[in-house]
Amino acid sequence: MRVGFLNVNWTDILDVFLVSILLYQIYFLVRGSIASRVFLGYLFVYVFYLVVKGLGLGLLTAILQYFMGVGAVALIVIFQQEIRRFLLIIGKSTIYTNNEFLKKILGNTVLDLKNKNLKEIIDASKTIASNFNGALIVVNKRDDLGKFIETGELLDARVSKPLIVSLFNQYSELHDGAVVIVDGRLKAARCVLPVADGVDVPSSLGFRHRAAMGMSEATDAVVIVISEQTGKISLAVEGELLSNIPVSELETRVAEYLSSDVQRLVK
Numbered sequence: 658m659r660v661g662f663l664n665v666n667w668t669d670i671l672d673v674f675l676v677s678i679l680l681y682q683i684y685f686l687v688r689g690s691i692a693s694r695v696f697l698g699y700l701f702v703y704v705f706y707l708v709v710k711g712l713g714l715g716l717l718t719a720i721l722q723y724f725m726g727v728g729a730v731a732l733i734v735i736f737q738q739e740i741r742r743f744l745l746i747i748g749k750s751t752i753y754t755n756n757e758f759l760k761k762i763l764g765n766t767v768l769d770l771k772n773k774n775l776k777e778i779i780d781a782s783k784t785i786a787s788n789f790n791g792a793l794i795v796v797n798k799r800d801d802l803g804k805f806i807e808t809g810e811l812l813d814a815r816v817s818k819p820l821i822v823s824l825f826n827q828y829s830e831l832h833d834g835a836v837v838i839v840d841g842r843l844k845a846a847r848c849v850l851p852v853a854d855g856v857d858v859p860s861s862l863g864f865r866h867r868a869a870m871g872m873s874e875a876t877d878a879v880v881i882v883i884s885e886q887t888g889k890i891s892l893a894v895e896g897e898l899l900s901n902i903p904v905s906e907l908e909t910r911v912a913e914y915l916s917s918d919v920q921r922l923v924k
């Protein structure tokens with residue numbers, strides 16, 4: 658098919674269609690964040706490069722080509738979070754989650770909660786909430802939480818209700834930040850978590866709740882967050898915050914997410 662001076666065949670149309678979807682998905686992932694400005698900047702340089710190349714300006718093309726090469730590596734670093742989210746979306750597609758064979762190969766079966774000491778964690782959360790002491794408790798699922806543990810005070814203690822409650826006591830030296838629990842061991846306290854900054858985050862949310870969302874977006878851990886102001890308990894899972902969870906439902910909700918393939922907790 659000829660459109661003006663262009664020769665267009667069906668593969669070109671398919672190509673443009675797929676690139677449009679890809680660009681839209683990238684825009685959807687980065688919109689509202691600082692990364693979106695970086696992405697636009699990079700896109701602008703790329704279009705400029707195509708124009709320069711089309712005009713046959715050899716030297717400028719070579720310089721821009723080098724810049725684009727280095728920029729591609731920089732983009733991977735800058736877009737770590739977005740790339741992770743993008744791959745998670747693909748990984749969570751129904752093809753995978755509904756396929757028993759793949760689940761078995763990739764070990765996506767029911768997880769054993771026996772070693773997680775959930776009861777102690779839940780009991781501690783209830784007590785902290787009733788005392789109106791704020792808290793941020795990260796409980797691992799499968800992902801390695803090593804780099805977040807390193808930001809805090811290393812403890813590696815057996816999880817127990819009194820330990821967690823006393824760590825979040827307002828007079829404790831370690832009450833700030835989050836505790837990270839891995840397979841029933843309280844690995845560290847006063848940990849710094851990544852803060853969620855997307856447009857989906859309500860501006861009214863404080864930093865404790867944003868950090869819970871950010872952590873659950875960056876990893877598959879479940880984060881229990883207790884508000885110091887209201888004593889309400891919320892859960893962050895897969896980048897979403899489920900506010901004001903009734904204490905009677907807390908254990909079931911956490912166990913449900915940690916033990917199964919359920920990707921999102923039922924609201």
Ligand SMILES: Nc1ncnc2c1ncn2[C@@H]1O[C@H](COP(=O)(O)OP(=O)(O)OP(=O)(O)O)[C@@H](O)[C@H]1O
Pocket residue numbers: 791792793832833834835848849850851852862863864865866867868883884885886887
């Ligand atoms: N990135 C972070 N990583 C870990 N802990 C954090 C982070 N940001 C904030 N916090 C913790 O949250 C505490 C209070 O934050 P802030 O009052 O802004 O949160 P909030 O969501 O309004 O919670 P609250 O309802 O308890 O006041 C801080 O003192 C700190 O202990």
